[in-house]
Structure formats: C-alpha cells, structure tokens
Amino acid sequence: MAEGRRRGSVGRGTMPGEKAKDFKGTMKKLMNYMGRYKIAIFFVFVFAVGGTIFNIVGPKILGKATTEIFNGLVSKVSGGSGIDFGKIGKILVGLLCLYVVSAAFSFVQGYIMTGISQKMTYRLRKEISEKINRMPMNYFDKMTHGEILSRITNDVDTLGQSLNQSATQMITSVTTIIGVLVMMLSISPLMTVVALLILPLSMGLISMIVKRSQKYFKNQQEYLGHINGQVEEVYGGQNIVKAFNKEEDIIRTFDETNDVLYQSAWKSQFLSGMMMPIMQFVGNLGYVAVSILGGYLAIRQTIEVGDIQSFIQYVRQFTQPIQQVAQVANMLQSTAAASERVFEFLEEEEEDVTVPNPVSVEGLEGRVEFEHVQFGYNPNHTIIHDFNAKVEPGQKIAIVGPTGAGKTTMIKLLMRFYDVNSGAIKVDGHNLKDFNRSELRQMFGMVLQDTWLFNGTIEENIRYGKLDASHEEVVEAAKAAHVHRFVQTLPGGYNMVLNEEASNVSQGQKQLLTIARAILADPKILILDEATSSVDTRTEVRIQKAMDNLMKGRTSFIIAHRLSTIRDADLILVMRDGDIVEQGTHEELLAQNGFYAELYNSQFEKSA
Incomplete structure (x- = not known):
C-alpha cells in the first residue's frame, strides 16, 4: 500500500502548452472568480495603458531632437547659427520626464497585478485545503495522492504566474501594437505599408517551426514526467532496490527514458531557439x-x-508585441488548463457534513447495531451482503476473517467514511445518517494498521487526539500505551521532532504513539484496526493489558489477524465474503469447530 502511494505521489500538473477541454467556459469561470478584484484590475488596465502610451510617444520626440541636430548641421554648413543645444536640451528633458512617468506607471501596475495574482493563489489554496476536508473518501480512492497535491501546488502556481504575466502583457502588447501603428501612419503611410509586408513572411516561417517543434515539446513533457516518476519511486524505495540488487536494471531503464527525453528536448529547444534569429x-x-x-x-x-x-524604432517596437501576443496566447492556454483542473476539484461533490436537526452525541452510551447492512465501493459490486450484529455498551468486539472479508470496510462504514447502500447502522438507536459527521466522529478513537505521524514533536503527535490536553495528560496517555519509557530514552524526550515520514522511530514505536493518541482522545467507542500488527510479542502483551483497562466501560472494536490477541473478547464476529458466518465467544466458536476454529488452528499448524 505504501509503495502504491509512492507511485501515485508524482503529480503531473499542468504541462506547458497543455490545452483546456473547455477554454471559453473555464476563462469565464476565472473572470467571475476574479470579480472581487475588478477595481484593482481596472487600475492595472489604466496604469498599463498609460505607461505604454508614454513609452510609445518617446521615439517621436527623440526623432524631433535628431531632426533639430540635422537642421543645425545643415544650417552651420550654410553659414547659419548651427545647432540649438538649448532647444535640444528641453526636448531631451521632456523625453526623460516622459520615460520616468512611463516607468512609474509600469511599476504601479506590476505591483497591483502581483498583489491580485498572489491573493488569488492564496485564496485558491485556502479553498482547496478546506475542500479536501469536505471531500468523501471515495474521491481519494479514485484519485492518486500526487494528482490532488498537483492541483494545490503545480496548477495553482501555474495559474498565479501565468495570470500575472499574461494579463499585463496582453494589455501592454495590444496597446503597443495599436499605438505604434498609429504613430507609424502619422509619419508615413507608405513606409508603414512596406514595414507591414514583412510580417506575413515572418509569421509564415514561425508557424512552420511551431508545427514542427510541437511534437517534440509534447514528447519532452511526457518523458520528463516519466523521469520524475522513476526518480521519485526509486528514491522512496531505495532499500528495496538494494535488497534485490536492481541497481543496474534501474540505471538501464532510466538511461532509456533519459535518452528519449534528451532526443526530444534538444530538438524542441533547437527549433524553438531558431525563432528569434x-x-x-x-x-x-x-x-x-x-x-x-x-x-x-x-x-x-x-x-x-x-x-x-523614429520609424525604425517603431518598427522594432511593433514586431516585439506581436511575438508577445503569441506567447500570451500560449500562456492563456496553460492558464485555462490549470484553472480547469483547479475548478474541477473545487466543484467536486462534497460530503454532507451537516444534517437538519442532528442527534446530539451527548449522553450516548455506545450501543451499536448493524441491521441488514449492504455495501460496495462500486455500486455494481457488493462486498458486504447482509451484515447483522448488535453490540452492547462497554463490550469488546473482535472482527476476524481472511483478507478481503470486509473487516476494515465495516469500520469505515461505522465511522461514516462511506454510507451503506442499504440497511442501517445505529448508535443508541439513532441512524448514523442522523448525526453530523464531525460530531459523530468525536465519539470514536481510531488506531489504524497504517500509522500516520506528522512532522512535529512526539508530544504534538500524541496531543493530536486532544488539542487542549496538558503535558501531564499526554504523559499519562503515553504511560497507558507503554510508550513513556522509550520516549524518555530518546534525545529530547517528548520534544524530539519526528521527521517527515517519522522514520527516526521504529514501526512498532510509531504504532505505540498512535495508540497513545487514541487513549488521550478518551472516546466513547474505540476502534483498533490491526493496532498491534507492527509490535513485537512482548510489547503486544503489555499493550493488551493496558488496553483491557482502558476498554472497560467503552465499546471497542478490534480487527486482528493474530487470533491469540482476542481470546478475551466479549463477542467475536467471524466474517467471510462480506457476511458474518459465525459469532460468539472464543470458547463457543472453538466448540462449534467451524470456520473460526479452522482459522485459529491453522495459525498454530503453520507454527508447528
């Protein structure tokens, strides 16, 4: 499972040149989303246009200074007064002021637009982060972790950066094209026609290059993704690679992929580099x-x-914004593609967090009933067929069965990570659907087979079960989970910082810390999904004793493959192919000499 997650953690993101499925619709959504910044965008437009116009007028004024110098030289040759440096000085001072104002306008519009784009990315990340907590679990089953992370990181970054660049560049480029064209026509319509005749030639040559290079760019991005995936996967599983002596195979596979990337990259970059010359x-x-x-x-x-x-300067200014408009058009495609992926996520169907007139969790005892529960992750494939069970408050319930029998699925249904297809699960006579999900989950303490610890101190990880807990409460929970002793031996004790993957403590220690977290939460109902699977036998015995004391007066569900750990359970539910095939105490089930007895005895037969 962990390896699968690593493989899925490579987010593709939005590739350069990737097109949106619905460009117009996505851009309309983006414009609506930017509606709250319309006043700021108006000022961006005003300052961008103003700065560009002042910049356009510059060459015309500089041309007047050149004419004045030329006329002065001609006058001096003819015996006149010569060059009027005072007049030229005034022209140049006026030109300098013009350029200073233009630069100030450009600075202001850049400042405002950067603020807009960063506020948008901040808002999008905030909304995506909040959205994740409202998403149903089945969404995360069908999407890889990397794909979701890519929308928060790559796509939002692409959206913010391309929007910041493309919006102002589009305004300035269009204004420059129109303004320069007007100035060129004011100087000489004939020269303007000659200058414009050059454009179709350059556009034709560029379009030929773009068409030829497009396939290489596509291959480059595709194999760049393959390279990233291989590197990330091999880095994450380095110990497995070394254990099976697969270094040469991995290097060979990498070289093959890298060679394809090299061939497509140099061709695309070479063709792209030809455009400017x-x-x-x-x-x-x-x-x-x-x-x-x-x-x-x-x-x-x-x-x-x-x-x-002046005209030569205008010709130079005229061709540059045309190139920029072409670049902006490509940038807008990336913007639309990134926006589409982000909006797709924000528009995904959410979990119904609240219900009208919800049942309060206050005063509930923890009685749980499963009534004819049917469920399948895929509606066309039912895996829980007809699950019935009644659990009294304070009972210790063990759920056993072979892999794929539906044990963990039942726990997910109990926590309302998923809703049943038919039937009902009730707590103290109330259907789970009548509770608010967030309040319902306050009743449960959960320790999963896959431990999850975050980058922070050991105390912060334990306190995650009860954020307002004191240090003394954390220590008491740690002692109850038999975790206190080894924490004291660590450098820093409870203040020791766990790294990103918590690899600086052992797997068994990680499991103990998650048990301490559940103990601290002090829930009405305790769920242990293979909670002792990563703990050695001696530690397991101590944990069992501590858990027996903690589970008194608390309804507890235990999933365990090692049947020796659940002999003292009040009720054992034996699952097979999504149904309860047997139920009773350990002694009763052994006496029946049925499926449970077969499972139990098979463990010792293998040991023998």
Whole structure:
C-alpha cells in the first residue's frame, strides 16, 4: 500500500502548452472568480495603458531632437547659427520626464497585478485545503495522492504566474501594437505599408517551426514526467532496490527514458531557439527597406530625417508585441488548463457534513447495531451482503476473517467514511445518517494498521487526539500505551521532532504513539484496526493489558489477524465474503469447530 502511494505521489500538473477541454467556459469561470478584484484590475488596465502610451510617444520626440541636430548641421554648413543645444536640451528633458512617468506607471501596475495574482493563489489554496476536508473518501480512492497535491501546488502556481504575466502583457502588447501603428501612419503611410509586408513572411516561417517543434515539446513533457516518476519511486524505495540488487536494471531503464527525453528536448529547444534569429533576420530586412525608402522620402522632403530614426524604432517596437501576443496566447492556454483542473476539484461533490436537526452525541452510551447492512465501493459490486450484529455498551468486539472479508470496510462504514447502500447502522438507536459527521466522529478513537505521524514533536503527535490536553495528560496517555519509557530514552524526550515520514522511530514505536493518541482522545467507542500488527510479542502483551483497562466501560472494536490477541473478547464476529458466518465467544466458536476454529488452528499448524 505504501509503495502504491509512492507511485501515485508524482503529480503531473499542468504541462506547458497543455490545452483546456473547455477554454471559453473555464476563462469565464476565472473572470467571475476574479470579480472581487475588478477595481484593482481596472487600475492595472489604466496604469498599463498609460505607461505604454508614454513609452510609445518617446521615439517621436527623440526623432524631433535628431531632426533639430540635422537642421543645425545643415544650417552651420550654410553659414547659419548651427545647432540649438538649448532647444535640444528641453526636448531631451521632456523625453526623460516622459520615460520616468512611463516607468512609474509600469511599476504601479506590476505591483497591483502581483498583489491580485498572489491573493488569488492564496485564496485558491485556502479553498482547496478546506475542500479536501469536505471531500468523501471515495474521491481519494479514485484519485492518486500526487494528482490532488498537483492541483494545490503545480496548477495553482501555474495559474498565479501565468495570470500575472499574461494579463499585463496582453494589455501592454495590444496597446503597443495599436499605438505604434498609429504613430507609424502619422509619419508615413507608405513606409508603414512596406514595414507591414514583412510580417506575413515572418509569421509564415514561425508557424512552420511551431508545427514542427510541437511534437517534440509534447514528447519532452511526457518523458520528463516519466523521469520524475522513476526518480521519485526509486528514491522512496531505495532499500528495496538494494535488497534485490536492481541497481543496474534501474540505471538501464532510466538511461532509456533519459535518452528519449534528451532526443526530444534538444530538438524542441533547437527549433524553438531558431525563432528569434529568424525574426531578427526578417526584421533586419525590414529595417533595410524602411531605411532606403525613408532616405528617398527625406530627400524629397516628404518626411524629416528624425522621422526615419523614429520609424525604425517603431518598427522594432511593433514586431516585439506581436511575438508577445503569441506567447500570451500560449500562456492563456496553460492558464485555462490549470484553472480547469483547479475548478474541477473545487466543484467536486462534497460530503454532507451537516444534517437538519442532528442527534446530539451527548449522553450516548455506545450501543451499536448493524441491521441488514449492504455495501460496495462500486455500486455494481457488493462486498458486504447482509451484515447483522448488535453490540452492547462497554463490550469488546473482535472482527476476524481472511483478507478481503470486509473487516476494515465495516469500520469505515461505522465511522461514516462511506454510507451503506442499504440497511442501517445505529448508535443508541439513532441512524448514523442522523448525526453530523464531525460530531459523530468525536465519539470514536481510531488506531489504524497504517500509522500516520506528522512532522512535529512526539508530544504534538500524541496531543493530536486532544488539542487542549496538558503535558501531564499526554504523559499519562503515553504511560497507558507503554510508550513513556522509550520516549524518555530518546534525545529530547517528548520534544524530539519526528521527521517527515517519522522514520527516526521504529514501526512498532510509531504504532505505540498512535495508540497513545487514541487513549488521550478518551472516546466513547474505540476502534483498533490491526493496532498491534507492527509490535513485537512482548510489547503486544503489555499493550493488551493496558488496553483491557482502558476498554472497560467503552465499546471497542478490534480487527486482528493474530487470533491469540482476542481470546478475551466479549463477542467475536467471524466474517467471510462480506457476511458474518459465525459469532460468539472464543470458547463457543472453538466448540462449534467451524470456520473460526479452522482459522485459529491453522495459525498454530503453520507454527508447528
């Protein structure tokens, strides 16, 4: 199971160039989601347009300074007064002020847009985090851990970054294209037509490169995912790799995948790198044409010399935003794809957390009844067929049976991780569906076969069962779970920090800590799902004695494969293929000489 989770933990995320299934619908949702920031977006638009316009006017004014210098030189040759440096100085000071204002506008719009994108990513992560706690368990059964994590990390990051870049870039690029085109036409419509004729040539060449490189980019992203998956999986299972001497096999598999990645990566990067040189080459052809035509028009005094310089700058400014618009279009595809995945998650059907007029858990004794329970994780495949049982308050109930009999499934139904397909589970006569899920689960303390500890101190991990518990209460729970002694031997004791996977304590110690956590919670009903499966026999005996004292007056459900651990249970439910085939005490079931007796004796036969 752990290995399966590791394999599933590699999140694919949104790949560059990935397209959304419904681009228009997703972008509409995104716009609606950004509605609360509309005032800030309006100011982004105003400052972006303002900064761009001031920037566009610059070359025209600089052209006037160039014309003034040219006229001064001509005047000096003709015996005139020469260059008017005072006038040129005023023009340059005005130009400097213009550029300063443009830079200030760009800074302000960048500041506002960054704030919008970060607030959005913060809000999305918060909503996703809250959503996870409202999701039904069957969602996590059909989705890998990595896929869910990818939506919180990769997709939200992609959305925030691409939105921050694409929104302002789209505004400035479109404004630049329109503004520059107007300025070019104001200088010379003929030169503008010549400059624009170059564009179809460059666009045709770029589209050819894009079509050729697309398949290589796709392969690059696909095999990058394979590489990441292999590295993560091998890193997580390094001890297994070494134990089975699979280093050479893994290196060979990695080399094969890495070779495919190398071939597709260099081809895609090479073709992508060709775009800029081609654009520059075509652009230079345009400059030559504009310069020749501009010189001819200046000789004929149709335009001034400074206008040639201004026009060349405008041609350079005109081609750049066109490239940016193409990049933004691709970025918007990534934005839409990331948004679609995030919104899909946020729109998933939620667990019904509250019910009208819920039953209070106060004063309940812990009587549990299973009435004709039928259930299947898949509606078309029933695994619990007709489960019936009645448990009195304070009883110790053991559920036994072969793997796949439905033991853990019954516990999941009891906790309302899943709802029954038909029949009912009742606590003190009340249907589980009549409780609020959160309040219902306060009644239960649970110790699972798969231990879960988080990165924090040992005391914090135990206190997870009761967040307001004092240090003394934590210690008492630890003593009851026979965990206190070994904690004292650890560096830092209760303040020792467990690492991310809690690998700095043994598996048995981890299990003891989770038992201490359940003890601290002091629940009405205690559930132990293979709780002692990872503990040595000597420790198991001590835990059993402690648990016997703790389970007095508390309804307890125990799932155990080692039948020797549940001899003193008040009632043993024997499950097979989703049904209870036998029930009774240990002695009664052995006397029946049925399925339980067969299971019990088979363990000792194997030992013998």
